[in-house]
Amino acid sequence: xxxxxxxxxxxxxxxxxxxxxxxxxxxxxxxxxxxxxxxxxxxxxxxxxxxxxxxxxxxxxxxxxxxxxxxxxxxxxxxxxxxxxxxxxxxxxxxxxxxxxxxxxxxxxxxxxxxx
Amino acid sequence: xxxxxxxxxxxxxxxxxxxxxxxxxxxxxxxxxxxxxxxxxxxxxxxxxxxxxxxxxxxxxxxxxxxxxxxxxxxxxxxxxxxxxxxxxxxxxxxxxxxxxxxxxxxxxxxxxxx
Numbered sequence: 015x016x017x018x019x020x021x022x023x024x025x026x027x028x029x030x031x032x033x034x035x036x037x038x039x040x041x042x043x044x045x046x047x048x049x050x051x052x053x054x055x056x057x058x059x060x061x062x063x064x065x066x067x068x069x070x071x072x073x074x075x076x077x078x079x080x081x082x083x084x085x086x087x088x089x090x091x092x093x094x095x096x097x098x099x100x101x102x103x104x105x106x107x108x109x110x111x112x113x114x115x116x117x118x119x120x121x122x123x124x125x126x127x128x129x130x
Numbered sequence: 131x132x133x134x135x136x137x138x139x140x141x142x143x144x145x146x147x148x149x150x151x152x153x154x155x156x157x158x159x160x161x162x163x164x165x166x167x168x169x170x171x172x173x174x175x176x177x178x179x180x181x182x183x184x185x186x187x188x189x190x191x192x193x194x195x196x197x198x199x200x201x202x203x204x205x206x207x208x209x210x211x212x213x214x215x216x217x218x219x220x221x222x223x224x225x226x227x228x229x230x231x232x233x234x235x236x237x238x239x240x241x242x243x244x245x
Binding site for chain 1: 171174178185186223229230232235239
């Protein structure tokens, strides 16, 4: 079965601290895609990154970076020098490539609160 | 604005009533998804349309739920005889293309409260 686990329910940090959000996934597919989405209080899920299973290079985008490790089935997300605007719920997701829909399987999310 | 639009944003209904939500995807996006999100949980897949064809329905979608996407444009999700357990955020997403790597764009959701 495919599954995404985000063990951290809630994280609180003070502005400018670095924070890492953990994501562990399970899949039997040899090719798959992983995603991170941000959900601010407005409710809309905002796409952050997509990574395919063949690309294990870490990626950096501004203050955001992602560490994909196939050996541990993890796809962790780090925010450097966090800001109050980073406060949101962050979801890790896995695409279900075994279906014809490529629907997303989401974790339960990590609520990040950044205090000034 | 050319994003995914959902209406209404909020809906309060009495148990037993029928409700209908609308989703307008990004123009020309061939794929459309409905997800349901309950408090403290991640979104869960409900159903998928490829153009106008409904190709997959989750087991979460009981007989009281029906979805349509006439002419492959907007989509509606109807819940008949609502129950308190139907209270949730209903999210619509659309994407363009055919692979698992396509980015899904989400609407702001419709929050349903059944009293």
